[in-house]
Amino acid sequence: MDLSVKVGNTLLKNPLVLGSASYTQTAKGLExxxxxxxxxxxxxxVxxxxxEGSPNPRAFxxxxxxxxxxSGAEALRNPGMExxxxxxxxxxxxxxxxxxxxVGSVAGNTVEEMSTVAKALVxxxxxxxxxxxxCPATGPHLGPDYACLGKYWSAKPERAVEAISGIRSTVRVPIWAKCVLGNLTSQDFLNKVDKEARPDAYAYVGGRLPCxxxxxxxxxPKFPGNVLLQIEKKIPISPSVTGPVKASTMLHTAYLARLTETPLIPSGGLRKGDxxxxxLMVGASAAQISQAVYRDRDVSLTMVRKMEAFMERRGIASLQEIFGISLQYIPAPPLLRVPIITY
Ligand SMILES: Cc1cc2nc3c(=O)[nH]c(=O)nc-3n(C[C@H](O)[C@H](O)[C@H](O)COP(=O)(O)O)c2cc1C
Known part of the structure; x- marks a missing residue:
């Protein structure tokens, strides 16, 4: 059974990626x-x-x-590059x-700072x-060391281009750009960044709605009745539910898969092999998990077993066969916008 997937030109033995968090800041944690x-x-x-970031409790x-x-309220607390x-x-x-x-995750207030960290990690x-x-929890209010970290770099497409291109000129390894979802779902952002910086993948965290x-x-897809009304009768009905972030991660992935050729690596509420x-079915090349690991340190072993069981049950020899297969059933553009109802 072949669980390997390709993220651009990079082959992963399976699609399961451990997302960045404090458990991977030491050799013991990584091992x-x-x-x-x-x-x-x-x-x-890094x-x-x-x-120093935020005080405890940081994983809450x-x-x-x-x-x-x-809540991953660490405000980029980390022990530094060395x-x-x-x-x-x-x-x-x-x-x-x-x-x-x-995968070395880097942050900095300038392209030079990020390139220095990237070089050390490579x-x-x-x-x-x-x-x-x-990272949403940074900004000048935390002091000069935090002024332009994290979200600053995907707030404008030209900043993302500057960061990706600058780091790419320093290190010769694939570059994954982990961006704020709201910026990524803008076609203007993708047009510029895809064309001028060509990241090897976009990583992102799903939202809450829509799903x-x-x-x-x-x-x-399994659509609730209100969404079927939208599809079949073109009647927009506001999806007034709150719920797990996973279903939103799926919808945003399906949406992005239509907007960009760049491989996608979502995270957000994924906790099972399924x-x-x-x-993968909605167009992700791989996927990251974090909170599932805080819940169960062995969750990855279970997830791999479940993916293998799925393949056996369905007679699938290679996981790459299911890449994007659900997109054919999902209206284009997928139902991303929450309709505004006026009575
Ligand atoms: C305690 C904690 C710390 C995190 N620290 C980082 C970080 O330093 N860099 C980063 O890119 N993402 C960080 N994340 C985000 C995760 O990598 C992941 O994208 C996000 O939690 C969504 O996935 P999940 O729903 O599986 O947790 C952190 C998340 C948590 C819970």
Missing amino acids: TYIKKGFGAVVTKT TIKPL WYDPEEKTML SVAKAVAAVKKIAEEEKCLV EAGADIIEINMV LVIDVETGK DIIEA
């Missing part, structure tokens, strides 16, 4: 998850100097019993043995660089 079956692990986002369950809503580069170098051999790629052994252009669910047995299958 733990490299050995748990991931196709790739992303380091904690800056040149250590950053709003619902500690149910564990569905995790420390994480040492950790990457320490696990390089194990990662090679496990065929797990190491020299230490990182196979891919992910640029953190997404999409795929039946993985058939590859077909969630990864669903993401």
Whole structure:
């Protein structure tokens, strides 16, 4: 059974990527998850100097019993470039043995700063660089060290182009751009960044609404009645639900798959093997998980087993066969905009 997927020209042994968070800032943390079956692990986002970030509790369950809503309020707390580069170098051999790629996540207030961090991580052994252009918890209010980190770099397409092109001229590895979803879903943003910077993939975190669910047995979408009314009778009805972020991650992935040729690596509420299958069906090349790991440190092993069971059940030899198969059933453009109803 072949679980491997391609993200552009990069082959991953499976589509499961451990998203960036504090569990991957030390050699011990990286080694733990490299050995748990991931196709790739992303380091904690790294800056040149250590950053104190926010006080504890940094990983915070709003619902500690149910564990569905995790706040990752770390404000880019990290031990700095030297420390994480040492950790990457320490696990390089194990990662090679496990065929797990190491992705170095970088942040900086200037392109030079980000390039310096990227160079240190690649020299230490990182196979891919992910640029953190997404962190919402940064900005000048936290002081000069935080002024232009994270979300600043995807707020305007020209900044994203500057960051991706600048880092690409420093390191010769694939570059994943982790962007704010609201910016990515703009065709103007994609037109410019795709054409002028050509990232090897976009990573992003799904929103809350609107949503999409795929039946993985058939590859077909399951639409609620209000959405069917929109499709069949062209009557817009506001989807007045709140719910898990996963279904929104699916819809945004289906939407982006129509707007860009650049490979997509979503995250947001994915916690089961079927969630990864669903993401591939709506056009993701791979998928990241984070909160599922806080819930269960062995979740990746279960997810890989579930993906294998799915393939066996459906007689699928290679996971690449299901890439984007649900898009044919989803109206174009997918139902991304929440309609405004006037009575
Ligand atoms: C405690 C915590 C810390 C995080 N730190 C980072 C980070 O440093 N860099 C980054 O790009 N994403 C960071 N994330 C975001 C995750 O990588 C992931 O994109 C997001 O949590 C959505 O996936 P999930 O629903 O599976 O958690 C963090 C998330 C959590 C929960």
